[in-house]
Amino acid sequence: MTAMTDTNVIERRSLHLELVERIRPLIVERQLEPGDKVPERDLCERFGVSRTPMREALKVLAAEGLVRLEPNRGAWVTVVTVEEVEEVFPILGALEALSGELACANITDAELSHVRRLHDQMMDSYRDRNLAEYFKTNQKIHRAILLAAKNHSLTNACQVLSARMQRARYAANLSEERWADAVKEHEQIIQSLEARDGKRLSQVLARHMKNKQDSVLKWLRKATAAQETTLV
Amino acid sequence: MTAMTDTNVIERRSLHLELVERIRPLIVERQLEPGDKVPERDLCERFGVSRTPMREALKVLAAEGLVRLEPNRGAWVTVVTVEEVEEVFPILGALEALSGELACANITDAELSHVRRLHDQMMDSYRDRNLAEYFKTNQKIHRAILLAAKNHSLTNACQVLSARMQRARYAANLSEERWADAVKEHEQIIQSLEARDGKRLSQVLARHMKNKQDSVLKWLRKATAAQETTLV
DNA sequence: ATATTACATTTTGAATTCATAATTAAGTCA
DNA sequence: TGACTTAATTATGAATTCAAAATGTAATAT
Structure with missing residues (x-):
């Protein structure tokens, strides 16, 4: 052929x-x-x-x-199911918590200022209510923290699991309220990171992930219900 | 063919x-x-x-x-390197900690008594200083806890990472002292589990994993050194 | 003897082929 | 018409084939 x-x-x-x-x-x-x-x-x-x-x-x-x-x-x-989301997000929470610890211990000044730039950029996108850009930069931030943790196996594990979850397009589901909360959480993330406070960062990241999970679940349940209605 | x-x-x-x-x-x-x-x-x-x-x-x-x-x-x-061990064990620690939390929340009475049986069995192997049996049962216990956590994705992630680490045969390296400590840790594991104390179990499991890491690293460094001597 | 090149052999990567299973379409009968 | 069978078509799983790359070997030159 x-x-x-x-x-x-x-x-x-x-x-x-x-x-x-x-x-x-x-x-x-x-x-x-x-x-x-x-x-x-x-x-x-x-x-x-x-x-x-x-x-x-x-x-x-x-x-x-x-x-x-x-x-x-x-x-x-594969389809993203409620069960899968309830399984995978807690794992991602644990892994991101670890990545926060490690990042605080290992991040270089250059990496830190890079994350800060990304953060500010994301805040611009939030002010503009540019959801697509916000999400893109959001991903970059999480990835930058992961890289700063300097644990290749961890980076890999997170990416594999994230890929599975990303298919549930949580971007589509961001309520104005949840968005504002997420932004607040990101303020805490950058603060903890700049303070190199590993314990705090890991807590914040875990909480952030939990909230993401709830947001995704809300969308997923709605989407599933809508689909069932259509099918019937 | x-x-x-x-x-x-x-x-x-x-x-x-x-x-x-x-x-x-x-x-x-x-x-x-x-x-x-x-x-x-x-x-x-x-x-x-x-x-x-x-x-x-x-x-x-x-x-x-x-x-x-x-x-x-x-x-x-693939070869198990010091770097890889230092990367993967912390991940396994975080995941086992999570599995401990979840297991305490979700374990059934039947599963619990199964783990108890395995634990007692392992203690017999310890008394007999039957390392092979000890290790086999040890694996079964960790796996039983994982299954009790009822998170398939977590089970899978742990198994993939464990497989990579298992090739560093930490069984071979168990000093009498480390063995005794590991046994003590397992007493705490079964206690926490029977008390369904998720917080404590996750701490114990994380510590247990950290000690395992140290034990593996000690062996790996010795093995690597020996190999270099041979090669020169 | 030790490199160095040329040639033969083996291994690898990927396309192709082929048997079998699954799906679809056509025909049969109530 | 609509359920049921059977035949044609297509898709899948895995063996085979084939070209290219890597490896090994022998011959040559230094």
């Missing part, structure tokens, strides 16, 4: 890894929707590869929990 | 998953030693499968951190 458009066709490295890294964002950003069948053939054509590396990639994505493989029936984008 | 002995040849399900589950213990229990090249051809023959599902399995094991893939050079069993 050959690639048609030739744009999109990928150069070389390890095809399956390249595919994992291309398909993962398709799932996280809901270009492939939860519950959808993964269109193996389409994706192969789109990226100009054969089924072998594609299927390897799907196995890795399944291990990450983004895809579910049904024997002899193919691959499906 | 065909299977030779016909024993070992596996029935059916999803070949790659079956292989993951067969090869993982080979790595964890060091039948395949850290640093060794994964003998792809041998394993294919041994399990009577072609390279396709084997290579899919290796990609999953690589995602779990048990194998490292070098482009065009094949797969290698």
Whole structure:
């Protein structure tokens, strides 16, 4: 088989890894929707590869929990369930708490001022009520703290779990009230970090995550109910 | 290619998953030693499968951190490094702490008495100084607590990280003193659990993990030093 | 003897092929 | 019409094939 458009066709490295890294964002950003069948053939054509590396990639994505493989029936984008949210957010809470501890212990001045810049930038987005930008910067902040913690395994674990949760687009669900609270929490985050107060930062991050969980659950329950209404 | 002995040849399900589950213990229990090249051809023959599902399995094991893939050079069993131990044990500490909280909240009476039985059994092994049995039961206890926590994602995360660490055979390294301490810690674990004191159990488990880390690091540093001596 | 190059062999990555399972479509009968 | 069977089509799982890369070996030159 050959690639048609030739744009999109990928150069070389390890095809399956390249595919994992291309398909993962398709799932996280809901270009492939939860519950959808993964269109193996389409994706192969789109990226100009054969089924072998594609299927390897799907196995890795399944291990990450983004895809579910049904024997002899193919691959499906996993759905974010209430149960899963209730499972994963507490884990993320514990891990972010740890990352806060470690970040306070290990962050460099350069990294700290970088986080501060991101924080200020995010506050600008909040003032402008630019939700998309706010969320993008928000993610960057959490990632910057994670990197400052200097624990690669922790970064990895958080990212895998976050990816699963991100598919529940909590951005869409931010009430004005929750948004204001989240901003307040972020003020505490940057304060604790600049004070290098690990204990406090870990508490704040854990609480922040708990609130995020509640926010996501609220949206998810609403979305699920709406869907059931539609289906009936 | 065909299977030779016909024993070992596996029935059916999803070949790659079956292989993951067969090869993982080979790595964890060091039948395949850290640093060794994964003998792809041998394993294919041994399990009577072609390279396709084997290579899919290796990609999953690589995602779990048990194998490292070098482009065009094949797969290698990952080595447990000091850095990795210092990264992963704190994560496991945080996750086990969480599992303690959750277990105290969610454990059933039946599960609790099962853990108690395991605990008593382990104490017998300690009295007999039967290290192998002690360790096996020890694992079962931690797993039982994890299951009692009733958080599948947490169970999974812990198991992936534990598998990576288990290859550093901390069993081999248990000093009489450390062993006695570990036993004391386990007394506290079962006490806290029976009291359903989540806060205390999570603290005890975190401390227990920290001590395990120290014990592993001591062995690992000795092992690494010995190896360097041999190599020179 | 020790490098260095050229060649042969093996291993790897990925496309292709092929058998089987699942799905869809068409036909049959009440 | 609508349930039930059966045949055609498609998708999937896994073996096989094939080109490219890496490794090993032998021959040559220094």
